[in-house]
Amino acid sequence: MDTGMITDVMRDAVGVVIKLGGPMLVLSMLAGVLIAIFQAVTQIHEQTIGFILKVVIIVGVLLLAGGWMLTTLQDYTREVFDLMTQI
Template sequence: METGQVMSVLREGVGVALKLGGPMLILSMAVGVLVAIFQAVTQIHEQTISFVLKLLVVVLVCTIGGGWMLTTLQEYTRELFTLMRG
């Protein structure tokens, strides 16, 4: 395997990781900011509120986009195995 191919595979791997993890991270950060604003306004400083809401958002994203995530990961894995086969 040449250096260019290795770099391409690594670049695609990072892209797949960003595609799969990005929606969960962005939505959980948005929920965290909204909860922090709500807690600052109401002066309620309970850490479990933020944790539970972020957990629910991540579970919801996995439930809604789980099929797409699995398909994306399968395609990347098949491509890797095809490259290994030669």
């Protein structure tokens, strides 16, 4: 296994992590910004509002895209194991 293969595997790993974690992180960030704006306008400074909304969003994303996420992770794992058998 040369450094080119290792670099490709690591690049693919970072791509899979971004693909799987990106939607949850972006939606949580948007929810946090919207809640912060709402709290600034109404002067309601309750910490649990933002936390509960973020948890609901993450659970919703996992319910909607969980199958796709699992398939993506399985495909990457199979690819890595196939590369391991070639060594």
